[in-house]
Amino acid sequence: MPQYKGSCHCGAIKFEFSAPTIESGLRCNCSICQRKGAIMSAFTLAPSDLLITATPDSLSTYEFGSHIAKHHFCSKCGIYPFHQTMRKPGRYRINLGCIEGMDSSSLPFQVYDGASI
Numbered sequence: 001m002p003q004y005k006g007s008c009h010c011g012a013i014k015f016e017f018s019a020p021t022i023e024s025g026l027r028c029n030c031s032i033c034q035r036k037g038a039i040m041s042a043f044t045l046a047p048s049d050l051l052i053t054a055t056p057d058s059l060s061t062y063e064f065g066s067h068i069a070k071h072h073f074c075s076k077c078g079i080y081p082f083h084q085t086m087r088k089p090g091r092y093r094i095n096l097g098c099i100e101g102m103d104s105s106s107l108p109f110q111v112y113d114g115a116s117i
């Protein structure tokens with residue numbers, strides 16, 4: 001499987017994972033995803049399959065509502081590299097725009113109707 005590497009904008013948060021070749025993404029229309037506008041991975045990763053390295057105090061987490069989903073972001077540059085999902089608690093989706101060399105805006109994506117949950 002290909003190895004993917006990515007980071008937030010300032011580089012304080014870096015991550016790596018292996019996954020089948022990424023050919024599509026996922027968007028969601030819930031209250032937070034529509035504000036972020038990111039194209040996320042259609043697959044999820046177990047915490048043990050995502051290697052995260054972050055400088056001290058850079059990795060911040062936003063929660064709301066049920067507090068099941070964890071929206072992680074960089075406290076320095078504000079970029080949101082991944083989150084832990086509502087539907088599969090604990091598992092991560094990756095912001096495809098944060099992956100090195102990936103043109104996430106050219107990928108097809110499905111829209112998940114998170115607004116109706």
Ligand SMILES: [Zn+2]
Binds near residue numbers: 008009076
């Ligand atoms: Zn950053």
